[in-house]
Amino acid sequence: MAHEELFKGYEQTLPEHILKDIRENLPDKVNKAEVKEILEITQTEFDAALVDAGEAVGIVAAESIGEPGTQMTLNTFHFAGVAEMNVTTGLPRLIEILDASAAPKTPMMEIYLKAPYNKGKDIKKIAHKIKETKLKELISEFSINVLESWIAIVPDKKKLADLDMDIAKIKKLIEKGLKVNVEIDDDKLIIKPKDETLSEMHKIKEKIKGVYVSGLKTINHVLPIKREDEFIIVTAGTKLQDVLELDFVDPIRTTTNDVKEIASVLGIEAARSAIMIEVLKVINSQGLNVDIRHIMLVADIMCVSGLVNGITRYGVVSEKSSVLARASFETPLKHIIAAALSGEEDKLTSVIENVMLNQPIPSGTGLPKLMMKD
């Protein structure tokens, strides 16, 4: 890199991404004086573009996210990769993220693989390992003998082989899952329930269908797709911790769209990034343009306390120190009564209380407290 020594002096005063931008865009033939001038001009422009003290950045961020919200579409499903799997996007997804709701409506993971698997080696097998398989997917035949009251199932051998399973293993699984006796008869499994009524038999049949065979629970769908020049696995359903522990998974890039899960597995800083990434995804998918700083601030306010708090009356708003600010949002009486009992004091340090009292608000031009001497 040309004239690197000149950059040294600006490392403290210019942010990294701008310096990087300059380095990348410098033409090949550039002399020292020019680099110096570029850096100087950048510095002056940067200094002129800094935020002022007192700027109500919170409101600006809220506006910047709320306003494009009116332009988003409702009920849109966006197809991830191929048409098989769809994800909630648009306004419902945005609300979901900002609510920090416990589970997303369409949980999804993107699993990156380590070499050589990311070039397509054993991709089908790997996908099968991750997907939760239930017994019903492996059975080719199902029959109930009403007279002798037993149930016979015939597993599909080919599918068994795909999963490294055999009939004995299946027998064990059923015995463990249903607490019934199972006999092997050639390639058939015979189940004799204790209770012989027909309705009970039917119930057991349904239960057998749902017996867990292999894979990670809650991952209902897997889809290996090619992105750029590597294979990744997209799943419906998420189980981050277990997936990260698999030895063929690249744990660094693998991710889920469930923010709460990220918070519990990877910690609060990861959750903050996840919120930013997910919000940005929604906004970009709608073809809107919102600066990352606003999204960052929302993610930060949701995560300052160390837990992921939604922008709801139970989350971020309940943490406010001011009684009146809380009361002005939702359920005012609850807050006022609680405050009265504990003799709470409202120091009037935020915006809404001062609006209520017709006093200047402590932000923007209301922040400096100056008085003219007469």
Added chain:
Amino acid sequence: MVEEYISKKVKSIIFSLQSPKMIKQMASAKIVTPELYDKEGYPVDGGLMDVRLGVIDPGLKCKTCGYKLKDCVGHFGYIELARPIIHIKFVNLVLSILRSICKDCGKPLAPPEKIESFGKQLKNAKEIGGQEAVRNKVKEIIKYLKTQTKCPHCNAAQLKITIEKPTTFIEDNKRISPIEIRTRLEKLDDEHCKLFGMHPDFAKPDWAILTVLPIPPATMRPSITLESGERSEDDLTHKLGDIVRINQRLFENINAGAPEIIVEDLWDLLQYHITTYFDNAVSQLPPARHRSGQPLKTLTARIKSKEGRIRHNLAGKRTNFSARTVISPDPYLKLNEVGVPMVIAMKLSVPERVTEWNIEYLKTFVDRGPTTYPGANYIVRPDGKKKKITSETKEALLEEIQPGFLIERHLLDGDISIFNRQPSLHRMSMMCHRIRVLPGKTLRLNPAVCHPYNADFDGDEMNLHIPQTEEARAEAEILMEVQTQLISPRYGLSVIGCNQDSLSGLFLLTKEGTTMLRKDAINLLHTIGIEDTSKLPTKDTVTGKEVASVIFPSDFSYSGYSKLYKKPKQGEANTNPKDAIVLINKGKLTSGVLDKNNLGEGKGLLLRTIHKKYGAEFAAKQLYQLFRLGIEYLTIHGFTVEFSDTDLPTEAKEHINQTLNDGVEQVKNLVKMYMNGELEALPGKTERETLELKILEVLNKARNTTGKIVEKEAVDSCTLTMVKSGARGNFLNLAQMAACVGQQAMRGKRIDKGYANRTLSCFRRGDLGPKAHGFIRNSFRSGLSPSEFFFAAMTGRDSLMDTALRTPKSGYLYRRLANAMQDLRVEYDRTVRDSSGRVVQFIYGSDGLDVSRSSGGTIDVKSIINTVCNIQAK
């Protein structure tokens, strides 16, 4: 002098319960009778409308403060309750405490060491987590205490206390009377109160049981006199009447020694009335109603919800000196001007202080009076007395005027105003404009500022406010004027740009091959207010680009792409037309058309660059000139949309026909395959779903191909100009008019609803073909068949529903965001903190850049390098 200073400021507000003593002390009257007025219609002494509680009749004087209506703020009274009553809002608290303390000795059900440790834990919680943490801790403590069955202090066995909602407490199948409850609560020490999160200085548990009831001032429950002369009382007065009446009956019965059962019944009735007085929506109680059957609006309902006191009256304010009417466009106005109708200009006013130097000038306004423009409506004397100017008082007032008076004069051109359109979703929804008084009845604005307001002229109304103080005007002018809002804080690019006709005009003007006579060019430039035409080359005919160049300053350089530019694929030759790259070199537009990508709203860096280099004021002026140039040129050029715009050459038509036929044929094959069971299902999908997906894919592809053909083959027309310049519409719209409307999709699927197994009764059952599921093969030009029209209407209705459902949802999201983040601000040390001083970000946005001062969220390093190294864009 009438100088106003804020001499007092509320520093903090402490919330507390009212003790019975305090209620009596602050009361100015004891209420003893439910009667309101005597025969003469005068308020009864000791009644609910007692004159000591404040006056609501004009002419009466308040007996407490001596003021008249409007000046008297009202005063509280009280009634002595015959028996204690439980306050509905504290039922949960009372229950928790009753369960947690000994019924005999009144101490919390924990050994002394444990109590002490609880106290310490609470203190810690307060220091670390504040009020919120304390509340959680209290819950924990109560959870422990209420499970104890024996008092560790006096060994008394504790019985289980249950509650029969809403207000009856049961212990061991016996009812605990409020008197008993009160005595138990009284036993609780101040020190132990803290365990329940109560601050004994501000709230004692026994205050949660009412023995006296404050009567709110008459001023907060005014009665209205109906036309018939009858008085109609406020809901609260009705409710209080009930309370007082039952209370008196209870007193009488107790004094007369009535049987217990009657007293109990009355007591319960009193409890009901007081409960509904506080909250008429308690789930276990029937709400108290008017005779007409509609529920009374009592205290809780007055505070709560959007129409309640807090959100409606405290957080939301009303204002004078404002106007609202329909808006209409006027491109001859400057960006920062607003056209105000004469009627409004003569109604709204600006206060102007009389000094020695302007007294004669201001007197002329007063002389013209309120009916001749520009006149004045009021004068305000230094003692604050406001006098209306009329033709009768005019002479006397003119005599009276001295320096120090205020004259409320009519609006003049150039006055400062704030212009607003709801919904005010971002700060550009309220901008400062300068007044231009115009004939007509509508407010007018330059169409270029429609975008930030999201306004159009299909009947939109907007509001105009006139700031009344010097400070307000200064802030509006410096912080809110249109030119200061050019760059959006959302994405750091211009929110105001050229639009509509102006873009079409500029496109036609700057497009390759446009020429005009020099004298016409000068004429054109003069109409948009440019007098210095020396930049125009001295030739007989000049090109359009040369005309547009006159506007740019001669040291301005810029490079960018126009809408025509398509990024060449790797390895392919650059096939872009000459106008694809916009180059301005030293103020000369050398190549490229000016279109939406450079001048549009929220796009392109041309306006951003001008803004940065020459400042907001200049950028606004420049934008105005470009805008006008476009419109003026278009006026000369002529512009129309006609049927023949959708004409296509015969081959193209055939090509389109062929494509669509192919598509339909492919669908037929797919359906056949599906019917024969030959269609292979995609993983995770049924065969039917797979078929749907494939059909959709085929038909969309067919439509897109027709779109491409149209794009290539469309005859040059005004419609095409609009599409190309970005003024309105896109190629898809054009294709829909000329070639094929395409598949109508609802929720990402083909139309599938209607009758059993078919969408409309004109189709065969089970028909899976394109036509039966909403594929519109016709174009708008050829006309839609009845079934096609119906399908189009279906999707149209669906999208209307979508909008109607979305608006409240996104509105609520916005409200929550704004409420959660309103106190975040940048401090002097550059950190972002909330109102309690908690750091949210150590530096705003990780680099401290203000988005509205950046170029699209960062510093435009490229252009700096280009200027320094003097590089021309390729």
